[in-house]
Amino acid sequence: MAKDKRLLWVISYHHACNDGTLMALVALLPILFVDLGISYYEVGLLGFGLVITVAVQLAVGRIADRAFSSYLLEIGAALMAVSFVLLLFVQDFTQLFVAVIAMRVGASFYHPVGISWISREYAGADLDDALGVQSGIGNLGVIVAMASSGFLGEAFGWKTPCLLWAVMNLGAIVAGMYVVKGHPKDESVVTKKEPIAIRQTFNKMAMLTLPIATGGAIYQVTSYFGPVNLTTVHGWSAGSADLLFAVWITVGTLTSYYYGRLRERFGRFSLMKAGYGVSALATLSLFFVSDWQIMVPLLVVFGALLFLTYPALFAVVTDSTARGERGTAFGILFGFQLGGGAVVVYITGLVADISGEPAWGFVIITIMAALSFAAVHLWERDASSRSP
Numbered sequence: 001m002a003k004d005k006r007l008l009w010v011i012s013y014h015h016a017c018n019d020g021t022l023m024a025l026v027a028l029l030p031i032l033f034v035d036l037g038i039s040y041y042e043v044g045l046l047g048f049g050l051v052i053t054v055a056v057q058l059a060v061g062r063i064a065d066r067a068f069s070s071y072l073l074e075i076g077a078a079l080m081a082v083s084f085v086l087l088l089f090v091q092d093f094t095q096l097f098v099a100v101i102a103m104r105v106g107a108s109f110y111h112p113v114g115i116s117w118i119s120r121e122y123a124g125a126d127l128d129d130a131l132g133v134q135s136g137i138g139n140l141g142v143i144v145a146m147a148s149s150g151f152l153g154e155a156f157g158w159k160t161p162c163l164l165w166a167v168m169n170l171g172a173i174v175a176g177m178y179v180v181k182g183h184p185k186d187e188s189v190v191t192k193k194e195p196i197a198i199r200q201t202f203n204k205m206a207m208l209t210l211p212i213a214t215g216g217a218i219y220q221v222t223s224y225f226g227p228v229n230l231t232t233v234h235g236w237s238a239g240s241a242d243l244l245f246a247v248w249i250t251v252g253t254l255t256s257y258y259y260g261r262l263r264e265r266f267g268r269f270s271l272m273k274a275g276y277g278v279s280a281l282a283t284l285s286l287f288f289v290s291d292w293q294i295m296v297p298l299l300v301v302f303g304a305l306l307f308l309t310y311p312a313l314f315a316v317v318t319d320s321t322a323r324g325e326r327g328t329a330f331g332i333l334f335g336f337q338l339g340g341g342a343v344v345v346y347i348t349g350l351v352a353d354i355s356g357e358p359a360w361g362f363v364i365i366t367i368m369a370a371l372s373f374a375a376v377h378l379w380e381r382d383a384s385s386r387s388p
Contacts, residue, residue, distance in 0.1 A: 006179050007121065007179060008118065008121075008122070008130055008133060008134065009137075010172075010175050010176050010179045011073070011114045011117060011118060011134060012133055012134040012136075012137035012138065013137065013172055013175060013176075014073050014076075014077060014110055014114055014172050014176060015110060015114060015134050015135075015137055015138035015141065016137050016138055016140055016141025016142075016144075017077060017080065017141060017165070017168045017169045017171075017172040018076065018077070018080065018107055018110040018138070018141070019110075019138045019139070019141050019142045019145075020141030020142055020144055020145040020165060020168065021080050021084060021103065021107070021141075021145070021165045021168070021169060022103070022107055022142075022145075023141070023142040023145040023146050023149075023223065024084075024145040024149045024161045024162070024164075024165050025046075025087075025100065025103070025162075026146075026223050026224055026227075027145055027146050027149035027150050027153075027161075027227070027238075027242045028149050028150070028153050028158045028161065028238075029043055029046075029224065029227065029228055030150065030227055030228055030231040030232075030238035030241060030242075031150070031153045031154065031158045031238050032096070032158060033228065033231070033232065035158060036090075036091075036092060036093055036096065037093075038093050038096075039353060040228075040349050040352035040353045040358055041349045041350060041352075041353040042093050042349070043224060043225070043228060043349050043352075044224075044345055044346045044347070044348055044349015044350060044352070044353075045097065045346065045349060046096070046097065046100055046224075047220055047224050047341070047342055047345030047346055047348075047349065048342045048343070048345065048346035048349075049097065049100045049101050049104050049342070051338075051339055051342045051343070052101055052104045052105060052108070053104050053105070053107060053108040053334070053335070053338045053339075053342075054335040054336075054338060054339040054342075055335075056104075056105055056108035057108045057111060057112050057330075057331045057334050057335050057338070058112075058198070058328070058331040058332065058335055059331075060072065060108055060109055060112045060113060060331060061112035061113075061116070061328045061329070061330055061331025061332070062198075062328055062331065064112055064113050064116060065116075065196075065324060065325060065326070065328050071176075071177075072109055072113045073109060073110065073113055073114060073172075073176055074172075074173045074176050074177060075109055076106050076107065076108065076109025076110055076113070077106070077109075077169045077170075077172045077173045077176070078106070078169070078173060079102065079103075079105055079106025079109070080103060080106035080107060080165075080166075080169045081106075081166045081167075081169035081170050081173075082102065082106070082166075083099050083100075083102040083103035083105075083106055084099075084103065084162045084163070084165050084166040084169070085162075085163075085166050086098075086099040086102060087099045087159065087162040088159050088162055088163065111330055111331075111333075111334040112328075112330045112331040112334065114134070115131070115134065115314055115330050116326035116329070116330045118130050118131065118134055119131075119314070119318045119326050119330075120323060120326060127315060127318060128259060128260040128263050128264075128311070128315055129259075129260035131259065131260075131311040131314050131315055131318075132256050132257055132258065132259030132260045132311050133257065135256040135259065135307070135310050135311045135314075136253050136254075136256035136257040136259075139249055139250075139252055139253035139256055139307060140253050142249050142253075143246050143249050143250050143253060145161070145165065146223070146242050146243075146245055146246035146249055147242065147243055147246035147250075148161065149161040149242065150227075150237075150238040150239040150240075150241070150242035150243070151239040151242075151243075152164075153238065154237070154238060154239055196322065196324060196325040196328065198328060198332070200325075201321060201325045201328045201329050201332060202332055204320045204321055204329075205317050205320055205321070205329065205332065205333070207375060207378065207379050207382070208313065208316065208317070208375070208376075208379060209336045210368070210371060210372055210375045211272065211276065211309070211313065211372040211375050211376055212313060212333055212336040212337050212340070213336045213337060213339065213340025213341075213368070214276065214340065214365070214368040214369055214371070214372040215306075215309055215310060215313065215337055215340075215372075216336070216337035216338050216339070216340045216341030216342075217340045217341045217343075217344035217345070217364070217365050217368055218279055218283065218306060218365045218368070218369060219306075219341060220341030220342070220344065220345045221283075221341070221344055221345050221348055221361040221362065221364070221365050222245070222248070222283070222286070222362075222365070223245060223249075224345050224348075225345070225348055225352070225358045225359070225361050225362075226241070226244075226245050226248075226286065227241035227242050227244075227245055228241075228358050229286075229290075229358045229359050230244070230290060232358065233290075233357070233358065233359070234290040236290075244292065244295060244296070244299065245299070247296065247299055247300065247303070248299040248300075248302060248303040249303060249307075250303070251299070251300050251303035251304045251307075252303035252304065252306060252307025252308075253307065254304075255303075255304045255305070255307055255308055256307050256308065256310070256311060259271075259308055259311045259312070262308065263312070263315070268312045268315060268316060269312075269376060269377075269379070269380040271305075271308045271309070271312050272308075272309050272312045272313070272376045273373055273376050273377060273380075274305050274308075275305040275306050275307075275308050275309035275312075276309065276369045276370075276372040276373040276376060277369075277370075277373050278301060278302060278305045278306070279302060279305070279306050279365075279369040280366050280369035280370045280373065282298055282299070282301065282302035282306075283302075283362045283363075283365045283366045283369060284362065284363070284366040285298055286298070286359065286362045287359045287360075287362040287363055287366075313333070314330075314333070316379075317329050317330070317333055344361065344364055344365065344368070345361070347361070347364065348360065348361030348364065
């Protein structure tokens with residue numbers, strides 16, 4: 001099938017809206033801490049809402065494998081838009097939590113559908129470049145949300161970013177329907193046969209589940225509790241704290257765009273080991289430091305290498321699975337990634353409430369990053385022993 005660049009950009013725009021909407025809420029947490037009076041525990045509980053995506057993503061992935069529909073992305077974007085409209089009416093934590101659960105259901109559609117679609121459409125020599133582009137644009141949405149939501153919330157009220165991201169998701173629906181309407185249908189991904197068993201797909205990627213979960217935990221704990229730690233313990237403003245971690249994501253975005261070229265030079269496994277190794281050192285450092293002169297270069301290096309692990313994992317999973325099980329494979333992958341992040345950020349909230357110190361989560365993800373470095377090394381050694 002001819003590769004349609006417009007399709008890649010529209011899928012990637014969906015990624016930006018999906019991840020940007022999620023991050024807009026995270027960026028507003030320092031403000032919600034005051035306006036709604038939420039606690040560290042409740043911050044962790046909001047993160048724990050990611051667990052809902054584990055089951056939903058797997059179900060969506062199975063549907064995509066059995067009867068692929070390009071309009072699944074539009075359903076997810078519509079649910080994201082509705083959930084952020086609901087946020088305009090919340091007045092307490094219970095109402096906020098319900099809206100967040102609705103948002104998590106909507107967010108469950110992009111990854112098993114969008115990334116498996118890219119893996120089918122751009123299989124072969126273009127795969128790494130396409131995965132790098134969609135990761136980079138997804139991160140761009142996160143950057144915009146992280147860099148702007150705190151300042152907008154402080155200036156105009158925290159509901160203003162919610163309205164803006166609801167509109168962005170509506171724009172994704174319009175763009176998606178326009179491009180998909182004229183895109184030739186790939187009949188090879190539409191089948192009424194029973195898809196490959198989940199266990200069989202899982203066994204092909206089982207050794208990577210720890211690194212996958214760690215990637216989610218690092219991202220969630222750092223983005224949820226990095227700004228909260230700086231604002232509640234070290235006296236930073238919400239806008240300044242959000243902007244600092246937007247730098248982290250910005251650098252990660254830039255390196256994601258060049259993932260294909262970096263992979264050609266260094267290899268997927270070398271990039272992953274560098275990402276987890278540096279993440280272990282960086283997250284341990286975040287437990288101790290709050291001086292921006294130290295944090296800026298630390299987060300630059302941290303972001304540059306951590307964000308390369310995501311497209312690298314996608315590519316390894318793609319190579320390890322068959323075309324007809326990609327929806328299931330990415331449902332499993334993101335189930336572990338978001339599920340791991342949800343569990344660890346929830347534990348972090350509990351520990352922070354008990355100790356009064358929101359930075360303890362950094363110690364947990366330091367240990368996970370070190371273990372993931374070892375797991376990737378074992379996978380690489382096993383892959384080398386299997387190759388002729």
